[in-house]
Structures are given as structure tokens and as C-alpha cells.
Amino acid sequence: MSQFDLMRTPVETAAMNTPLLDVRGLSIALPPGADRPLAVDDLTFTLNPDEILCVVGESGSGKSMTAHAMMGLLPAPHVRVAGGSLLFKGKDVLAMPEAEQRSLRGGRIAMVFQEPMTALNPLMRVGRQIGESLREHTALPAPARRARVVELLAQVGLPNPAELAEAYPFRLSGGQRQRVMIAMALACQPDILIADEPTTALDVTTQKQILDLIRSIQAERHMGMMFITHDFGVVAEIAHRVAVMRHGKLVEYGAASDVLNRPQHPYTRQLIASVPHYIEHRDDHAKTGAPLLVADKVRKIFHVGGGLFKKSKEVIAGDDLSLTIHPGETVGLVGESGSGKSTLGRSIVGLIKPDSGRILFEGTDLLALDRKGFRPYRRAVQMVFQDPYASLNPRHRVGDIVAQGPVAFGEDRTRALTRARELLAMVGLDGSAADRFPHEFSGGQRQRIGIARALAMEPKLLVADEPVSALDVSVQGQVLELLDDIRRRLNLAMLFITHDLRVAAQVCDTIAVMRRGRIVEMGTAREVFTHPRDAYTRSLLDAIPGKSWHIPDDLQKIPAGAH
Amino acid sequence: MLGFARLFASRLVKAAAILIAIVVMNFFLVHAAPGDPAMVMAGEAGAADEKFVAQLREQFGLDRPLYEQLGTYVGKIVQGDLGFSYRQQRPVWDILAERLPATLVLTLTAFLLALAAGVALGTLAAVAVGTWADSAITVIALLAYATPIYWIGLMLSLLFSIQLGWLPAFGYETIGAGYTGLAHVADVAVHLILPVITLALFYMAGYARLTRASMLEVRGLDFVKTAKAKGLTQSRIVTRHVLRNAILPVITVAGIQAGQLVGGSILIETVFAWPGIGRLAFEAVLQRDYQVLLGIFLVTSIMVILFNILTDILYGLVDPRIQVSQ
Numbered sequence: 001m002s003q004f005d006l007m008r009t010p011v012e013t014a015a016m017n018t019p020l021l022d023v024r025g026l027s028i029a030l031p032p033g034a035d036r037p038l039a040v041d042d043l044t045f046t047l048n049p050d051e052i053l054c055v056v057g058e059s060g061s062g063k064s065m066t067a068h069a070m071m072g073l074l075p076a077p078h079v080r081v082a083g084g085s086l087l088f089k090g091k092d093v094l095a096m097p098e099a100e101q102r103s104l105r106g107g108r109i110a111m112v113f114q115e116p117m118t119a120l121n122p123l124m125r126v127g128r129q130i131g132e133s134l135r136e137h138t139a140l141p142a143p144a145r146r147a148r149v150v151e152l153l154a155q156v157g158l159p160n161p162a163e164l165a166e167a168y169p170f171r172l173s174g175g176q177r178q179r180v181m182i183a184m185a186l187a188c189q190p191d192i193l194i195a196d197e198p199t200t201a202l203d204v205t206t207q208k209q210i211l212d213l214i215r216s217i218q219a220e221r222h223m224g225m226m227f228i229t230h231d232f233g234v235v236a237e238i239a240h241r242v243a244v245m246r247h248g249k250l251v252e253y254g255a256a257s258d259v260l261n262r263p264q265h266p267y268t269r270q271l272i273a274s275v276p277h278y279i280e281h282r283d284d285h286a287k288t289g290a291p292l293l294v295a296d297k298v299r300k301i302f303h304v305g306g307g308l309f310k311k312s313k314e315v316i317a318g319d320d321l322s323l324t325i326h327p328g329e330t331v332g333l334v335g336e337s338g339s340g341k342s343t344l345g346r347s348i349v350g351l352i353k354p355d356s357g358r359i360l361f362e363g364t365d366l367l368a369l370d371r372k373g374f375r376p377y378r379r380a381v382q383m384v385f386q387d388p389y390a391s392l393n394p395r396h397r398v399g400d401i402v403a404q405g406p407v408a409f410g411e412d413r414t415r416a417l418t419r420a421r422e423l424l425a426m427v428g429l430d431g432s433a434a435d436r437f438p439h440e441f442s443g444g445q446r447q448r449i450g451i452a453r454a455l456a457m458e459p460k461l462l463v464a465d466e467p468v469s470a471l472d473v474s475v476q477g478q479v480l481e482l483l484d485d486i487r488r489r490l491n492l493a494m495l496f497i498t499h500d501l502r503v504a505a506q507v508c509d510t511i512a513v514m515r516r517g518r519i520v521e522m523g524t525a526r527e528v529f530t531h532p533r534d535a536y537t538r539s540l541l542d543a544i545p546g547k548s549w550h551i552p553d554d555l556q557k558i559p560a561g562a563h
Numbered sequence: 564m565l566g567f568a569r570l571f572a573s574r575l576v577k578a579a580a581i582l583i584a585i586v587v588m589n590f591f592l593v594h595a596a597p598g599d600p601a602m603v604m605a606g607e608a609g610a611a612d613e614k615f616v617a618q619l620r621e622q623f624g625l626d627r628p629l630y631e632q633l634g635t636y637v638g639k640i641v642q643g644d645l646g647f648s649y650r651q652q653r654p655v656w657d658i659l660a661e662r663l664p665a666t667l668v669l670t671l672t673a674f675l676l677a678l679a680a681g682v683a684l685g686t687l688a689a690v691a692v693g694t695w696a697d698s699a700i701t702v703i704a705l706l707a708y709a710t711p712i713y714w715i716g717l718m719l720s721l722l723f724s725i726q727l728g729w730l731p732a733f734g735y736e737t738i739g740a741g742y743t744g745l746a747h748v749a750d751v752a753v754h755l756i757l758p759v760i761t762l763a764l765f766y767m768a769g770y771a772r773l774t775r776a777s778m779l780e781v782r783g784l785d786f787v788k789t790a791k792a793k794g795l796t797q798s799r800i801v802t803r804h805v806l807r808n809a810i811l812p813v814i815t816v817a818g819i820q821a822g823q824l825v826g827g828s829i830l831i832e833t834v835f836a837w838p839g840i841g842r843l844a845f846e847a848v849l850q851r852d853y854q855v856l857l858g859i860f861l862v863t864s865i866m867v868i869l870f871n872i873l874t875d876i877l878y879g880l881v882d883p884r885i886q887v888s889q
Contacts, residue, residue, distance in 0.1 A: 071792050106794035113792075118785040123807050123882060132803075133793045168883045184793070 018090055019046035020191055020224040021070075026084035028065050028074065028248075039065045039079065041248040047192065050222040052215075054235045054256070056271070057245035058472040063228045065248075067194045069094075071111050072101050088192075107137040110185035114197040116177035120169040126180045127153075127165025133187040152183040157213060174337075175206035179213070186217065193218065196228045203336035203499060208543035211237055230473055232275045233502070233546030236260055244268045261552055273555040274477035275546075276502035290363070291324040292493045293348065293381075293461055298322070298357035300343050316517045317343040318354065323512050323522060325461065330487060330494040332508030332525070334501055334540070340517040341497045345463045348495065349383045350374055361461070379409060382454035386466040388446035392438040398424070398449055399434030405457045416456070423452040427482060444475035448482065455486065462487075465497045480507055501544055505529055513537045570885075574875050578868045583637075585864045589857050590636045594629075645861065646854040655858040658843065663862065665735050666839030668751070669831070670824040673759045677766035678817055684767070685774025685813075686806055690797075692779060700771060707768035716761040716834040723757060730756055733836035758835040762828060766820060770813055777809040784808075811882060818874025822867030 028040040040062040047053050057063045068074050069081055070093065086093045088109065093101060113119040121129060127149045134145045146165070153161035156179040169177060178198060185193055195214060199207040215238050218225045229235060235242055239256040244265065252265040263269045298321040301314050318340040325331050333341040346352040348359055350366065359366045361377055369377070385391035392401055402420035407413055417434070424433045427448040438446055447467060454462055464483065468476040484507055487494055498504050504511055505525060512522040513534065521534040532538045541547075605616045620626050627635075639646075645655040688700040707715075724732035731754050736742070742750045781787065782805050790804045829841035836842075840859060847855040879885045 073788055073791055102794045102796070104794070105792055111792045113785060113789060115785055119789045121786040121790070121804050121808070122884065124803070129789075132790075132795060132799075136794050136796075136799075170884050181789070184789075 019087075020049050020089060021047035021226070022085075022087040022090075023047075023066070024085050024087065026066065026069065026086060027082040028062070028069055029080055029082035031078040036247065038082065039248050040069070042084070043245075043248075043250055044084075045243050045250065045253060047224045047226055049191070049224050050219075051240045052218060052225045052227055052238050053241045053243060054239035055226060055228045055243045055245060056230065056232065056235055058230055058271075058474060060247075061245040062248035063245050064196055066245075067111065067196050067226065067228060070109060070194065071105055072098075103137065106133050106185075106190075107188045108190055109192040109194065110188070110190040111194040111196065112178070112181050112185050112198045115201050116174050116181055117201065119181055120177055122169055124168075125166055126169055126172070130165075130180070130184045130187055133184055137188045148187070149183075152187055153180070155186070155217075156180070156183045157209075158183075174202055175210065178202060178206075178210055182210075182213065182217070186221075189221065190223065192224045192226065194226045194228070197230070198227075199234065200229070200231070204501065204545075205336065205539060205543045207234075207545065211545065214238070231545065232260070232272055232473075233544065233549070236546030236549035244271070260549060263552070263555075269555055271474060272551060274474045275551060276477070276480075276500075276506045287326040287329065289327060291360075292327050292329075292362060293325040293495075294358075294360040295321055295323050295344065295348065296358040296360065298344060298347055298354045298359060300340075300347060300352060300354045316340075318347070319517045321357070321517075321519055323519065325493045325495060327460070327493050328487070328491045329510060330496055330508050332504035332511040333495060333497045333514060334499070334504050334511055335514035336499060336540075338516075339514040341514045342465055343517075344514075345383070345465050345495060345497045348461075349381050349463050350378065351383075379405075379457045380459055381461045381463065382457050382459035384447070384450050384454050384462060384464040384467045387470055388443050388450055389470070391450055392446055392453075394438055396437075397434065398436055398438060398441075401438070401449065402434070402453045402456050405453065409457075420452070420456060423455055424449070426455070426486070427452045428478075442475075443471050444479060447471060447479050451479075451482065451486070455490075459492070461493045461495065463495045463497070466499065467496075468503060469498065469500065476503070483507065501529075501540055513540065570879055571872075571876060574872050578872055581868055582865065585861065586637055586640050587633065589640075589861060590633055592857065592860075640861070645858040648852055648854045650850050650852045650855070655854050658855060659840070659858050659862055662838060662840050662843045665837060666828065666832070666841060669755065669758055669762065669837060669839060670828055672755060673762035673828075674766065674817075674821055674824055676759060677763040678770055678813075680763070681767040681770025682774050682806075682810065682813060685771040686778060686801065688771065688775045689778035689782065689805075689809075690801055692775075697775075701775070704768040704771045707764045708772070712761065712765050713830045713834050715764060716758070716831060719757050719761055720835070730754075732757075733834075735838050758831050758837055761834075762824075762831045766824075769820075770817065773813050773816060774809060777812050778805055781805050781809040807881070811878070814874060814877055814881065818870060818877070821874070822863075822870040 023043055023045050026040055026043040027038050030037060030039045043062075043066060045053070055063045055066065065074070065079070070086055074080065081094055085095070088104060093104065096104075120126065127146065130149045130152060131145045134140055134148060138145075140148065149165050150161045153164055158164050158176060158179050164172075164176075169180070172180065181198075193214075198214065199210050202210060211234065214225075214227075217223075227234075227238060235256065239260075242252070242254065242256050242259040243250055244252040244259065244267065246267050252259055252263065252268045259268060260272070263272055298318055300316075300318040302317050303314060321340070321344050323331060323333075323344075333344060335341045343352060347354045348366075354367060357367070361380065364377070366374060366377055392398075396404075399417055399420045402423055403411075403413070403416035406416040406419065411419075421431060421434050425431065429445060429448055429452075433441075433445075433449070438449065441449065447470075450467070467483070468479050471479060480503065483494070483496075486492065494507075496504065496508055508525050510522070511525050511528040512519045513528065513536065514520070515536050521528060521532065521537045523533075528537060529541065532541055602616060605619055643656055645659070647653075648655050648658060651658060684700050684704070688697045691697045720730075720732045723730045731737070734754055736747070736750050736754060740750065787800065787804055790800045795803075828837075828839065829845050831837065832839045832841040833845060840862070843855065844859045846852075847859065875885075
């Protein structure tokens with residue numbers, strides 16, 4: 001018996017014997033022609049009142065499908081429940097008539113989604129969107145509903161709730177929208193709250209706030225909560241019990257402390273081993289020779305809106321940005337969304353022209369060059385983009401994508417294609433890859449193609465803009481290892497842009513922390529992680545989920561820089 | 564609301580600028596005609612001796628510098644003087660004023676009917692996607708879209724007026740009946756039915772297809788999933804969440820077409836002998852009646868601008884994000 005069970009009164013223990021939710025042998029069938037016949041295969045688990053169950057797995061593991069089946073959100077008729085039952089307080093949800101199912105949805109079982117930016121109707125005031133739920137499931141008259149909406153908005157910690165209820169979603173930030181979503185889910189005091197990756201799309205500090213909010217609300221209302229995530233850091237923060245899923249099957253299921261500290265299944269062990277841990281910073285990088293790149297007081301202002309008769313608004317994306325990168329050094333640019341880190345990265349590659357400042361590459365000011373003069377430097381500085389799905393031309397063969405750069409610089413086409421095949425092999429793709437199209441590859445493989453494309457130009461500096469943030473954690477680990485391996489073999493310098501401090505800790509020698517267009521702190525990874533000087537850096541470090549959890553020793557990786 | 568007033572004001576300012584540009588273009592179009600306007604007018608009037616032309620030049624100030632002429636021209640337009648049609652021996656404004664109501668009644672009725680029916684059918688098809696109802700609506704829309712508009716008009720009038728004798732085949736009112744008041748309105752309404760249906764069918768098909776496609780796209784968006792997860796009824800999800808968002812592209816297209824409708828009903832007006840602007844334009848082209856054509860050009864331009872402003876306002880009302888990005 002765990003500590004939790006001992007603290008309960010007998011009545012509560014009795015109530016726990018009939019679980020809130022009892023999933024028995026649930027199978028969900030995919031349409032014919034999908035990569036596997038069953039999205040969810042014979043899944044069995046229970047959820048008790050006053051408990052947070054974390055369902056962990058990578059994309060495609062069927063964790064969201066399970067939640068969608070519970071809410072009647074499966075895309076009928078293509079995807080359907082093929083077998084099993086979903087018992088809510090002992091009654092099978094799947095066997096209920098539609099009207100009864102609907103009264104459960106949003107009433108007894110509520111859900112919060114991953115993407116707060118798109119989960120709200122853009123044309124409806126947020127107060128009304130929350131009120132709709134009350135209108136459907138309660139008999140409250142309109143004025144009482146409005147009062148309740150304001151009360152709910154206040155409960156989820158939003159300022160000026162009365163005013164905010166009248167706002168449209170586009171006026172709200174991502175974190176605020178997610179709070180609205182939570183208020184909406186809580187509207188009818190549900191017994192079960194399903195949260196499908198509710199913090200994945202948020203910045204680390206916002207993530208911490210939302211996690212704290214979810215945890216306190218759950219504890220206050222004794223709700224049963226199913227929390228879907230891929231992040232073991234988050235699991236360590238909030239889970240009471242954990243279910244690990246892979247390819248639609250449950251591979252490990254148990255109390256959080258057991259799964260986190262004594263994982264049994266090889267897949268769980270592999271997932272935990274690929275969790276980046278911020279303690280593992282690298283050893284200091286020995287800077288040698290003249291700096292490869294110096295950014296000196298770079299400043300960029302964007303003009304937003306405006307027209308013939310109207311003045312545009314100025315947004316300072318970067319101000320007084322200075323950093324140096326030495327050959328072989330990896331500099332991490334860390335910050336939240338909108339902090340200007342991509343602006344600096346794009347300025348260095350020449351995609352954006354800063355308003356003032358200098359960018360010196362081996363002593364030459366790139367900003368002073370004209371198009372023609374800049375051209376040779378395009379080769380020397382290459383970029384790996386964030387979204388591997390959008391950054392490769394879907395109509396070109398992979399071999400061509402990789403070879404196009406050198407061909408544009410006068411390389412013989414057959415030679416370039418041969419070299420492309422070598423590079424694809426080097427990034428771990430097999431020989432046939434060159435003749436295929438990007439859509440035939442997974443996200444991780446596409447990012448490898450993106451890296452091969454950048455390497456084909458034989459650059460001296462690689463700018464990697466969030467290269468792993470769109471990838472699953474185990475794939476993330478592989479791509480980071482590949483980048484590190486290449487960096488060492490080719491003695492590449494790298495500017496690594498990321499919002500994830502744990503990732504930065506794993507790959508960077510030097511770290512620059514950005515906030516609101518300024519670099520607030522810059523130092524070696526060791527300094528920044530062990531003795532952060534700036535208050536903002538400290539709050540970022542403090543917000544890393546699961547930092548009090550010590551990854552089991554036998555699963556800890558040797559820090560990459562310590563080889 | 565302040566943002567809304569500002570949006571409206573800025574639209575009006577832009578509209579005025581465009582209107583001035585159109586008037587100036589109009590002025591230069593007259594000058595681009597072979598010979599100068601005096602020659603054209605003399606030709607139209609049927610007398611072409613040198614003295615008369617010189618007299619005309621002096622009378623209309625054509626011997627003055629160009630900018631001065633432009634000033635006079637703009638001044639006249641502002642006063643509502645669109646010139647004089649020598650063909651018809653009447654001021655252009657009088658001719659247009661006589662024809663405009665007939666066209667507006669025809670096109671606006673057809674437009675509203677097309678919009679209402681198109682959105683309704685498109686919604687129905689999207690909700691019942693993949694069923695026989697969806698297929699039927701899609702086929703009907705495709706047929707209405709692909710069939711030549713005048714052919715539909717001819718067939719409808721063949722069936723309903725010649726075979727069945729239910730409706731008048733052409734004209735705006737029963738000539739010589741001398742109806743007044745409500746009887747007149749009813750008479751015009753009966754005459755209106757066939758041309759309106761013919762014109763509306765074509766546009767309705769477009770709106771139905773657009774609404775269907777747009778709804779199917781919106782139906783897959785995240786916030787619709789949120790609405791379902793709230794346990795809302797299907798009808799509320801469709802009307803409040805899907806349709807409301809799906810209607811935006813329909814408004815855009817409808818706004819562009821509404822402006823064109825005024826001048827774009829030439830075929831219908833010809834088939835049904837409807838005394839509107841479209842037919843007037845057609846006749847004016849045949850008779851090379853430049854003054855009338857330029858008048859029509861100006862009036863239809865104003866209509867286009869007017870409908871564009873209306874569309875913008877409607878858009879601002881439907882989509883709160885617009886006011887900010889403007």
C-alpha cells in the first residue's frame with residue numbers, strides 16, 4: 001500500500017473500489033490501409049477519484065485516441081471502437097444513447113486540449129464559450145450563467161475576469177487561453193478531467209503556472225484526472241499513477257514512484273533514458289583561435305500593421321545583441337517565444353536584415369555586403385529549420401533537395417548527387433532515401449534530411465533553430481546525438497536556438513539567455529546552470545518540470561561533452 | 564465601437580479617393596476616343612462642318628487647357644450632371660435614373676435569394692456529407708453553374724409562361740394596365756420571378772459549393788472538437804461554431820459579386836426584355852453612345868465601391884479580428 005492509501009478514510013477507500021473510470025479491453029480500429037490495424041489494442045486501466053493518472057507515450061501511441069473515444073470525438077466513420085468497454089461509475093459509456101453520452105461530455109467528463117491557440121472559436125467571446133457549457137448542462141438562467149463564468153475565470157487566475165469574459169480569443173496569450181480552456185472544462189464541476197498535452201504548446205514558465213493550477217484545482221475538487229503527456233518531467237511533477245503506452249498497447253502501468261524510479265519495461269527505460277536532464281551540463285569548451293562569428297550590437301525593429309493613413313506599431317525584436325562563436329563551439333540561444341532568438345539566428349544567416357549593428361564572419365561584416373558579396377557566405381553559414389514537415393519541398397526527391405545547394409554554387413550535378421548519398425548515409429538514412437520524397441519519412445528522418453541538406457554546403461557555422469522541438473523525446477535524443485557527433489567530426493561551430501533549457505544543457509558549451517529582445521545573461525553552460533546570475537534565468541531554471549526527480553542512475557547518460 | 568467607426572471612416576476616405584480616380588479616368592477616356600469630344604459630338608449630332616465643330620469646342624470649353632477642362636468636368640459630375648446623350652436627346656442622368664431601379668430590384672432580389680439558398684444548401688450538403696442529399700445538392704449546383712445562364716432563362720420562360728401560362732415571359736410590368744399602389748407592386752413581383760430565379764440559380768450554385776467546401780474545412784478545426792467536448796447538440800455546433808466561421812470566405816466572394824451584379828445582368832435583361840442598366844449598356848455599345856456608356860461606367864463603379872464598403876462592414880461585424888488588423 002502506498003502512502004496515499006494510508007491517509008484515506010475507510011469511506012473514501014470504499015468509494016475507490018468502484019473506480020470513476022474503468023477501461024476494459026478497449027480496442028480502437030483504424031481504417032484499412034493505415035500503418036497498423038488497431039490504434040488502441042486491448043487497453044485496460046482504471047481511474048479513481050482524487051487521482052492523477054498520467055498516460056505517457058510518443059506520438060501515434062494511441063494515448064489521445066483513448067481520450068477521444070471517451071469523449072465521443074473519434075472521427076467517425078473511419079475510426080471506431082472495435083471492442084471493449086469504457087465504464088463511467090460502472091456504466092458503459094459506449095453503450096449509452098447519444099443524448100446520454102452528450103450529457104456526460106462537458107458535464108461529468110471534461111477535456112482540455114493541447115493547442116490553446118486553435119481550441120477556442122475565434123469569432124465568439126470567451127465568456128460565451130464558457131457559458132455554452134453551462135447552458136447545455138445546467139438550468140441556470142442567463143444572468144446566473146454570466147456570474148458563474150466570471151467566477152470561473154477568477155478561479156483559474158485570470159486578471160479582470162469580468163472584462164476578460166467579453167474579450168475575443170485573439171486578444172489573449174497562449175497561457176491565458178489555456179486558462180480559459182480549463183475554466184470551460186471546470187464549468188459544470190466534472191468528475192473526470194482529461195487533459196491532452198495541455199502544456200506542450202506553452203513556454204516553460206507558463207507551463208509551470210498551468211501545471212500548478214491544474215494540480216491545485218484537482219486536489220481541491222477531488223477530481224479524477226487523466227493527464228496525457230510525452231514529457232517525463234511533467235509526469236514527475238504531477239502523477240499519482242502512470243500508464244505508459246506504445247503502438248496502442250499498455251506496456252507499463254503502476255504507481256508514479258515505481259514507474260519513475262524503478263521502470264521495468266525496456267521501452268519505459270528507453271524513454272526515461274532519453275529525458276534530457278539539466279544537471280548534465282557540459283564541460284567548459286576550450287576556446288581556440290579567432291572567433292568565427294561576432295555579432296555586435298545587432299538591433300532589429302519590426303513594423304506591425306499600419307497603412308496609408310495610419311502609423312505602424314514598432315516591435316523591438318532584438319536590441320543590443322552581442323555574442324561570439326568560436327570554431328567548434330556550440331552556443332545556445334535560450335528564451336521563450338517572442339524573445340527574439342529566431343530574429344538573431346535569421347539575421348546571422350542573412351534571412352533578415354538588421355537595422356543596425358555588425359555581424360562579423362571571420363572578420364568580414366556581413367551586413368555591409370551587397371547581395372553578390374554576401375553570396376559566398378551563404379555557403380559558410382547554413383540553417384536547420386524547426387519544422388521538418390514544412391521545410392522540405394514536397395515535390396522534390398530527397399537526393400535533389402540535398403544536392404540543390406552545391407549545384408547552385410556550380411558543383412557538377414552527378415558529383416553533388418553522389419555526395420548527397422554519402423551525406424544521407426552519414427546522418428543515418430539508408431541508400432534508397434535519395435530517390436524518395438519527403439512525405440515518405442517520419443519527422444525525425446526529415447530532420448536528418450534537413451541536417452544533410454545544410455551539411456552539403458560544407459558550412460563552417462550551423463544555425464539550428466529549434467531543430468528538435470517538433471519531435472518526440474526519443475527521436476529528439478537521436479537527432480541531438482547526431483548533431484553532436486557531426487559537430488565533433490567536422491569541427492563545426494553551431495548556434496543552437498531552443499526554448500528548452502534541458503535540451504540546451506545537453507548540447508551547448510555556452511549559453512545566452514534572451515528575454516524581450518535582449519540577452520540577459522551569457523556564460524558557459526556550467527556557470528549558467530549552476531550559478532545563474534540573472535533573476536529571469538533563475539525563474540526559467542526553476543520552471544523546468546520534474547527537476548526534483550532524480551533519473552535512476554543506471555539510466556543516466558554520460559554527458560556528451562565529457563567524452 | 565470606436566475601432567468600428569474608424570474602420571468605416573477610413574473606408575469612406577479610400578472610397579472617395581477611388582471615385583476621384585475613376586472620374587479622372589472617365590475624363591481621359593473621352594479624350595482617348597478618336598478625334599476630340601467635339602468631333603464625336605458633332606458626329607453624333609449628325610452635323611460635321613468645321614464651324615459647328617469649332618463652335619462646339621468653344622461651347623464646351625475644349626479650347627481651354629486640359630487641367631481646366633478636367634476641373635470643369637469634375638465640377639459637373641459633382642453636381643450630378645453626367646452629360647447629354649445626343650442619340651436619345653436627353654440628359655444621361657435622366658436615362659440612368661429611369662433604368663436604375665429596375666436593375667437594382669432584379670439584381671438585389673436575385674443576389675439575396677442566391678445567398679440565402681446557396682448558404683442553406685451548402686450547409687445541408689456539408690452536414691450530410693457523403694449521403695445522397697449531399698450528392699444531389701452537388702450535382703444540382705454543378706448543373707446550375709455549368710449551364711449557360713440565357714439557356715436556363717429561355718427554358719424557364721418556355722415552361723412557365725408559354726407552356727403553363729403561369730408567369731409573364733418578359734417585361735417589367737404589364738404595359739398599359741396602369742396599376743397603382745399595391746397592385747403595381749404585385750404586378751412587378753410577378754414579372755420579377757423568372758428573371759430573378761434564372762439569375763439567382765447561377766450565383767446560388769457558387770455559394771452552395773463554396774459554403775460546403777468551407778464548412779468541411781472548418782469542421783475539422785480544433786475549436787469544433789472543443790465544442791463537441793462541451794456536449795453541445797449537433798445543430799448548435801453547426802450553426803454557432805462551424806457555419807459562423809465558414810461564412811467568412813462566402814462573404815468575401817459575395818461582396819465582390821454583388822458589385823458586379825449591377826452591370827452583369829446584361830444577358831438576363833436581354834432575354835427577359837427587362838428595362839435595366841444592363842440592356843441600356845448593351846444598346847449604348849451598339850449605338851456608340853459614349854456619354855451614356857461613361858455614365859453607366861460611373862454608376863456601376865459607385866455601386867462596386869458601395870458594395871465593397873458594405874462587405875467590409877459586414878466582415879467587421881462577423882469577424883472581430885478584422886478591426887484590429889485594419
